Amino acid sequence: MTLTREDFVALDAEDVLAPFADEFDLPEGMVYLDGNSLGAMPKAALARAQEVILKEWGTDLIKSWNKAGWFNLVEKLGDKTATLIGADKGEVIFADATGLNVYKLVAAALDMRPDRKVIVMEGSNFPTDNYMVQGLIKQLGRGHEIRFAEDGEILDAIDDDVAVVCLTHVHYKTGNLHDMAAITAKAQKVGALTVWDLCHSAGALAVDLNGCNVDLALGCTYKYLNGGPGSQSFMFVAKRHHGKAAQPLTGWWGHDAPFGFERDYRPRQDIRQFSTGTEPIVSLAMSEVGLDIFMRADMSEIRKKSLKQTDLFIQLIKERLDGYGFSIATPLEHDKRGSQVSIYSDNGFPIMQALIAADVVGDFRAPDIMRFGFTPLYVSYVDVWDAIDRLKNIMESGSWDKPEFKNRGAVT
Numbered sequence: 001m002t003l004t005r006e007d008f009v010a011l012d013a014e015d016v017l018a019p020f021a022d023e024f025d026l027p028e029g030m031v032y033l034d035g036n037s038l039g040a041m042p043k044a045a046l047a048r049a050q051e052v053i054l055k056e057w058g059t060d061l062i063k064s065w066n067k068a069g070w071f072n073l074v075e076k077l078g079d080k081t082a083t084l085i086g087a088d089k090g091e092v093i094f095a096d097a098t099g100l101n102v103y104k105l106v107a108a109a110l111d112m113r114p115d116r117k118v119i120v121m122e123g124s125n126f127p128t129d130n131y132m133v134q135g136l137i138k139q140l141g142r143g144h145e146i147r148f149a150e151d152g153e154i155l156d157a158i159d160d161d162v163a164v165v166c167l168t169h170v171h172y173k174t175g176n177l178h179d180m181a182a183i184t185a186k187a188q189k190v191g192a193l194t195v196w197d198l199c200h201s202a203g204a205l206a207v208d209l210n211g212c213n214v215d216l217a218l219g220c221t222y223k224y225l226n227g228g229p230g231s232q233s234f235m236f237v238a239k240r241h242h243g244k245a246a247q248p249l250t251g252w253w254g255h256d257a258p259f260g261f262e263r264d265y266r267p268r269q270d271i272r273q274f275s276t277g278t279e280p281i282v283s284l285a286m287s288e289v290g291l292d293i294f295m296r297a298d299m300s301e302i303r304k305k306s307l308k309q310t311d312l313f314i315q316l317i318k319e320r321l322d323g324y325g326f327s328i329a330t331p332l333e334h335d336k337r338g339s340q341v342s343i344y345s346d347n348g349f350p351i352m353q354a355l356i357a358a359d360v361v362g363d364f365r366a367p368d369i370m371r372f373g374f375t376p377l378y379v380s381y382v383d384v385w386d387a388i389d390r391l392k393n394i395m396e397s398g399s400w401d402k403p404e405f406k407n408r409g410a411v412t
């Protein structure tokens with residue numbers, strides 16, 4: 001049966017997550033399908049920013065390191081994130097940028113497998129992960145090499161030479177979801193360690209790090225977790241590796257007694273060793289606002305709605321956009337799909353610009369992918385309909401072909 005807008009209105013009416021949309025500030029009329037790149041702003045962020053700036057910084061000044069708990073915020077936020085990714089208290093910490101944490105965790109893992117030289121990675125992964133490991137290999141100068149493998153080749157690429165398997169759980173371009181349990185099991189069978197990048201899965205689906213016996217993981221917080229632009233990354237280190245895994249950026253925040261001011265580095269024996277130095281507290285405070293919304297949401301409901309929305313989006317593309325040269329890049333199987341739908345199109349760039357001008361915000365990933373992220377806390381079912389409806393208008397009118405939609409900015 002062909003879908004109509006009324007079907008989507010009806011789905012919203014019975015959606016248990018619908019009230020969460022009121023907690024986010026989005027411009028009226030905008031369909032925001034880019035929360036997989038930069039999450040929407042929680043309304044509570046403004047009041048919290050005022051509090052942290054005016055009271056904690058402005059009035060209480062240095063006292064806030066103790067009084068407002070600034071020094072332990074990196075662990076407090078880690079414990080909250082742990083509940084979303086199947087980790088335990090004390091296994092997750094906030095620090096630095098995602099790429100930096102790839103460096104730190106892969107370095108720690110290589111240190112734990114000194115006789116092995118191979119790192120398995122996905123060549124088509126978001127480049128910074130590969131770049132950081134390439135830099136690390138160069139710096140170590142011990143003959144490590146990356147063995148690139150794509151989806152479908154990964155299990156076979158993992159053999160006795162492998163020290164570390166470092167993969168992103170959900171592919172940034174296609175939305176392909178790796179089988180974390182199977183890959184981790186294979187890695188551990190041959191004695192390798194795993195580092196999982198959760199940039200596109202934390203907050204998008206219920207990750208089960210300990211259920212999969214993952215060794216190390218990291219992710220960003222500015223996408224699905226709504227931590228704000230450039231918010232800090234998080235790292236997970238399984239308890240069994242505490243005191244054994246050690247990251248190389250040995251700053252005072254990872255020292256066993258940071259306020260002992262000893263001459264020589266002595267590593268903390270827990271997750272805190274993965275911290276390096278003073279963190280941006282104002283930004284961390286914003287991350288907590290985003291996380292606190294998740295503390296009240298049911299991850300299984302989020303996943304259920306995400307799959308339903310992405311299913312419907314795919315169905316509408318097939319029903320209403322046939323003949324315009326679109327094909328779906330995202331896997332159709334639920335157990336292989338993250339929380340996005342990516343569409344191949346030769347004219348993907350100008351079409352996406354025309355869509356953005358029509359207030360449907362997704363993004364474009366070269367050479368030919370239009371990417372739409374689904375964030376069930378603030379994307380409604382009617383948004384799904386409206387996005388496709390506006391795309392249909394653009395295709396029917398050919399308005400995407402205007403010169404103004406062909407100028408590329410620095411960020412696509």
Ligand SMILES: Cc1ncc(COP(=O)(O)O)c(C=O)c1O
Pocket residue numbers: 097098099100126128129168172197199200220233
């Ligand atoms: C898989 C993955 N890793 C890393 C990053 C970004 O890293 P950083 O936060 O260091 O800029 C992204 C950004 O989109 C990503 O998709």
